[in-house]
Amino acid sequence: MGGPIEAVMVGAGNRGFLVFGDYALRHPDQLRFVAVAEPDEGRRERFARAHDIPRERQFGSWEELLAASPAAEAAFNATMDRAHHPSTVALLAAGYHV
Numbered sequence: 001m002g003g004p005i006e007a008v009m010v011g012a013g014n015r016g017f018l019v020f021g022d023y024a025l026r027h028p029d030q031l032r033f034v035a036v037a038e039p040d041e042g043r044r045e046r047f048a049r050a051h052d053i054p055r056e057r058q059f060g061s062w063e064e065l066l067a068a069s070p071a072a073e074a075a076f077n078a079t080m081d082r083a084h085h086p087s088t089v090a091l092l093a094a095g096y097h098v
Helices: 014-026 041-050 062-068 081-093
Strands: 005-010 031-037 074-077
Touching: 005 014, 005 062, 014 031, 014 041, 031 041, 031 062, 062 081, 074 081
Parallel strands: 005 031, 005 074
Antiparallel strands: none
């Protein structure tokens, strides 16, 4: 393996921050988050700070993230259940491994 998988985080609440985000912090050789999409500004900023994600790679929605198309091979979708299906379909259509 040539380095960590680079991924975007969609949904930075408890699942995104505490589960997947924590895994990345404990295993930086395996996973690195390079962008975050989260409508709650506080949660978005908390995730971005923890993962050193610059402001230009922080998005208020998954739609904004897809419009900007930040370079990453994978996406972790930790959105609320009601948004999970449409966002996953869109991420897959954009070429992300979800």
